[in-house]
Amino acid sequence: MPEATICAVATPPGRGGIGVIRLSGPDTAEIAEAVAGPLPPAREAAWRRFRGPDGETLDEGLLLWFPGPRSFTGEDVAEFQGHGGPIVMDRLLQRLLRLGAILAGPGEFSQRAFLNGRMDLTRAEAIADLIEAGSEAAARAAVRSLQGEFARTVDQLIDRLTALRVHLEAGIDFAEEPLEGLALDELSRQIEALDADLAETRRRASQGQQLQEGLTLVIAGRPNAGKSSLLNALAGRDAAIVTELAGTTRDVLHAHLHIDGMPLRVLDTAGLRDGGDLVEQEGVRRARQAMADADRILLVVEDSADRDPGVQDEMESIRRELPADIPVTPVINKIDLTRRPAGSDGGVVAVSALTGAGLETLRSHIRGRLDLSDGEAVFIARRRHLQSLDRAEVSLTEARTAAAEGMGEELVAESLRQAQEHLGEISGAVTTEDLLGKIFATFCIGK
Ligand code: GDP
Numbered sequence: 205m206p207e208a209t210i211c212a213v214a215t216p217p218g219r220g221g222i223g224v225i226r227l228s229g230p231d232t233a234e235i236a237e238a239v240a241g242p243l244p245p246a247r248e249a250a251w252r253r254f255r256g257p258d259g260e261t262l263d264e265g266l267l268l269w270f271p272g273p274r275s276f277t278g279e280d281v282a283e284f285q286g287h288g289g290p291i292v293m294d295r296l297l298q299r300l301l302r303l304g305a306i307l308a309g310p311g312e313f314s315q316r317a318f319l320n321g322r323m324d325l326t327r328a329e330a331i332a333d334l335i336e337a338g339s340e341a342a343a344r345a346a347v348r349s350l351q352g353e354f355a356r357t358v359d360q361l362i363d364r365l366t367a368l369r370v371h372l373e374a375g376i377d378f379a380e381e382p383l384e385g386l387a388l389d390e391l392s393r394q395i396e397a398l399d400a401d402l403a404e405t406r407r408r409a410s411q412g413q414q415l416q417e418g419l420t421l422v423i424a425g426r427p428n429a430g431k432s433s434l435l436n437a438l439a440g441r442d443a444a445i446v447t448e449l450a451g452t453t454r455d456v457l458h459a460h461l462h463i464d465g466m467p468l469r470v471l472d473t474a475g476l477r478d479g480g481d482l483v484e485q486e487g488v489r490r491a492r493q494a495m496a497d498a499d500r501i502l503l504v505v506e507d508s509a510d511r512d513p514g515v516q517d518e519m520e521s522i523r524r525e526l527p528a529d530i531p532v533t534p535v536i537n538k539i540d541l542t543r544r545p546a547g548s549d550g551g552v553v554a555v556s557a558l559t560g561a562g563l564e565t566l567r568s569h570i571r572g573r574l575d576l577s578d579g580e581a582v583f584i585a586r587r588r589h590l591q592s593l594d595r596a597e598v599s600l601t602e603a604r605t606a607a608a609e610g611m612g613e614e615l616v617a618e619s620l621r622q623a624q625e626h627l628g629e630i631s632g633a634v635t636t637e638d639l640l641g642k643i644f645a646t647f648c649i650g651k
């Protein structure tokens with residue numbers, strides 16, 4: 205298809221040491237020569253002056269030339285590495301536009317790379333994730349996905365599924381008799397093994413997804429305990445509404461923050477209490493929903509003058525309202541009013557959201573408790589990947605049941621086909637225009 209030649213600044217905005225402008229498409233060579241003179245040999249850099257329409261020097265730097273198809277996008281690509289200031293970059297970009305290039309849309313370079321078969325979807329997404337990686341561990345996992353490990357693992361699962369299907373469908377088509385007992389046993393055994401490996405892939409992908417998006421921490425407690433104030437204090441800015449009226453945080457507010465490079469999503473929930481008007485009840489319902497999905501709950505209780513009996517009783521009573529399977533960190537807030545010592549005591553962290561006392565202890569407590577294994581084998585994955593892995597697992601389980609209960613090869617074969625289709629969604633082997641558009645739209649311009 206005839207494509208426009210696209211260009212964009214590929215380095216982050218601001219005053220970098222160098223700035224890179226990337227140009228890709230059929231007119232790349234012509235445009236690059238008009239700006240920077242003769243092209244260097246393929247895949248080599250050469251020092252060039254980048255010139256304006258009247259021959260004046262706009263910038264100088266390195267010109268790199270990657271003739272297609274051995275380039276990032278699979279098309280002819282040129283890169284101008286200049287001095288990075290926003291004004292310089294902008295003038296150079298304007299020049300390319302005058303020469304007929306158009307500005308690239310978000311993720312358009314990666315989309316072209318995908319469409320030209322230069323990368324599969326998991327790698328395209330890994331590039332976006334690497335750019336936005338919230339922590340070192342997340343960046344390492346993104347590199348791993350970029351190198352295609354995740355895609356390879358999924359491809360291997362698909363290959364094994366294909367082998368099973370070929371066996372099975374050949375059996376269905378050619379055998380007079382249905383599969384014999386022994387063959388069916390072997391089939392069940394193989395599906396089971398495949399299921400176990402799929403579950404392991406799911407586990408690794410889900411850890412990667414948490415690294416990428418951050419674990420979710422929910423702040424829960426009675427109205428006025430200081431939940432919103434605590435969120436603000438942790439986030440270091442006004443991320444939530446703090447108010448003196450009980451029950452005003454009606455919706456679930458959230459903030460993204462980093463603790464020692466670990467990304468966290470912190471949700472502030474409406475106070476847990478019964479009654480109130482309809483809007484407030486809706487807030488409580490959402491609070492419960494958020495808590496059910498949390499990785500950890502910070503249970504905040506207001507310190508009281510009668511000290512331990514009162515505070516402990518209240519903690520116990522709230523704890524009983526929380527989902528039983530989510531770990532809880534009890535926090536006593538407003539210690540500035542009671543002069544309780546700040547810090548951790550028997551797993552309970554005493555803080556003042558107002559003065560900041562005890563907040564460092566709370567941070568390190570959160571960090572320690574939420575630590576993810578930075579194992580070798582984490583894949584950066586997205587919700588989309590997890591959903592596909594989940595669906596594949598459901599189909600595999602159906603196949604297992606069908607095989608185990610002798611429900612007929614056709615049924616087993618159909619479930620295996622569905623499992624394969626779901627895995628195919630991950631690498632983009634099976635994909636729709638719509639899904640593609642959504643994925644690439646999340647990229648930054650210039651990527
Ligand atoms: P929420 O309903 O649990 O979200 O509570 P808020 O964060 O809205 O706080 C309720 C009230 O308690 C506000 O007036 C806050 O200023 C106050 N407050 C919150 N934390 C502290 C604290 O550590 N010390 C003191 N003295 N007041 C606090």
Ligand code: ZN
Nearest residue numbers: 431432453472
């Ligand atoms: Zn609040």
